[in-house]
Amino acid sequence: MAAAKTDRGIPLSTLSIQHLHTNSTRHTGPFSAIAELIDNAYDPDVNAKQIWIDKTQINNKGKDIECLTFRDDGNGLSRDLMYQMLSFGISKKKAVNGKLPIGMYGNGFKSGSMRLGKDAIVLSKSKNDLCVGMLSQSYLEEIEAKQIAVPIISFYKKEAANVKGVSSVQGAENIGYICQA
Template identity: 90%
Template sequence: MAAAKTERGIPLSTISPKYLHTNSTSHTGPFSAIAELIDNAYDPDVNAKQIWIDKTQINNKGKDIECLTFRDDGNGLNRDLMHQMLSFGISKKKAVNGKLPIGMYGNGFKSGSMRLGKDAIVLSKSRNDLCVGMLSQTYLEEIDAKQIAVPIISFYEQEADNVMEEHQASLRDILEHSPFNTEDELLTELHAIEGPTGTKIIIWNLRRTSEGNMELDFTTENDIRIICDDSGTSVPESHSSLRAYCSILYLEPSMQINIQGQRVEKHCIYESLDYIDRSYSYKPNIVKKRIPIIFGVNKSKQHYGLMMYHNNRLIKAYHRVGCQLKARNRRSIGVIGVIECNHLKPTHNKQDFEDDKPYRNTIKSVACKLREYSGI
């Protein structure tokens, strides 16, 4: 196949279907992948007030397919926005009423959804459109695709229930390679989205462990968990419980998260600490205002370190710095620091910060203040 070229004859890069899996491996665990999908609903341009995360089964040709679903009550997507969501590196998010977006790289949905399962379908209701798009590794394998193709269909009007003629090929592929066999089934799923607008993401062929078990455990009531090993090493509850993780995911949440039918209660981590001290702050050279740092002592003293946020979103949790890295400094054990580092640059998977000079200066400064707080 000849490579596509620019008007000047320069070959354009091709994105292989294998990249979907490669890109997803940036998430070391499923919770950070789930957070990417929550972020998409949380961003101010979507204007969602709630998101529901559930496990469900869809019967396809007599076979029950285990699915993970995300549904929000946001503004919904038209065909152009759906195409942007299923494309790479396109992000036109902007602040709304002073609220900054979390997404910035145009990669979160692709890396997050493909980390959780091989296949995803997005169904969305906006004010004027009903729209469906599919991102599926299985589909691309079955059609022997050389580049990533994303079937997208939209309807003339919400009342018409007719697929546009130019979308018929996409409709055929979606019906052949998704859990939905007929146009009526798609429409039923779309109309089941409560409210005038909203979006539902359905992920299937969910990730399994090397032993063949589901990576995510749905058996705990009102929670989704990761099965931890029996090494005996204590880990924070937020490492194994999605409910606990989501409770600290945002410093000041403006959207309600619901898991398996039950709302997640907000948990300001510093409110549960002892010996809270709000007198500390840090002034980077690149910002005008000082950044508050809240220190306190975790009652259990098992889990401690910095809780580092960016634009209200948790990036690094329980990150030990300075004297906490040395076992002999017992006074710092159990100390938790909370800081919102909007001056730093998160990595593209939002699990860390870029290891640059501003980051190193921040860690150095906070480590000094931790020593002072700990009385070392």
């Protein structure tokens, strides 16, 4: 695999898709993984008042699979924040009105979600955006990916400009990428 390089020709480090599993093994049991997702909802940037955790079944190619859902009533994400959430080691959390954040490493969502399942889909509604992002080991294995690709599709809400509906879509090309699998 040819390495991506800086403009001075220095190889950039990369993350193989195995890292998603390796990183999840820091959770010896499922409860610390669940705690990562609860902490994220509680942190001051999201500031959720409630979180709902449920188990449901989804049908994939005729097979029922168990699916855990985590839903909160916090601030949601913009497209940039969704990219940050699906990336590694980026955390810009700070205290808000004296409430200190728990998160600091930019890793909890990745390690926690990948400990609980092989695939995570994040759906978000924030003030201006609707956003869908995917971190999926099954998908990356299926397309024999060498690096961790994170498809993201986002819609800018027209309501933000006082018109009902969706005005612009970002990342439409990501839909084709997902459909390859």
